[in-house]
Amino acid sequence: NNTTGVWTIGNIAALTKTAPIVGDTVTLSIKAKVIAEGVTFNTAEISKTNEKDKDSTPGNGIDGEDDLDRVCITTPIKLCVGQGVEVTIPSTYTGIVWKDGQGSIVPSNGNVVTFTKAGTYTFTATNGSCPTGGCCPVIIEEINCCPTQVCIPFTITKRRKGTR
Helix, strand or coil, X not given: CCCCCCCCCCCCCCCCCCCCCCCCCCCCCCCCXXXXXXXXXXXXXXXXXXXXXXXXXXXXXXXXXXXEEEEEEEXXXXXXXXXXXXXXXXXXXXXXXXXXXXXXXXXXXXXEEEECCCEEEEEECCCCCCHHHCCCCEEEEXXXXXXXCCCCCCCCCCCXXXXX
């Protein structure tokens, strides 16, 4: 269902004593278009099964169980030359340390950081790991927000007329 994000992928043959079916697979392929800058997480979870799952509970939303998986997607954030862009990490993460592509620490104010130059930035948290085993990088791309055909520099000169 495109609206709810709940998908039914059909039945997978069960292993039984009379007819062991090995390798039965059902695949769900989804095309998605990212329409926002920044980091987005796509989460998939098995929400219902017709048999007991011995090591997880389908549909409970608990990270770390094998019926839930998450992948992050980074879409570059546009930064106008000479400006800054503020990025906020959810408050559930604590002890945030930001680093640039060379591994240098980037000054930040807790879970909020302002980037003023292009680059790839990552963060770590002291209270656990990020989803999917690591945090997606934040990519900042510097763009010229005032192209020459739109923003034309000009000079105003004031001259006095007449002679002394």
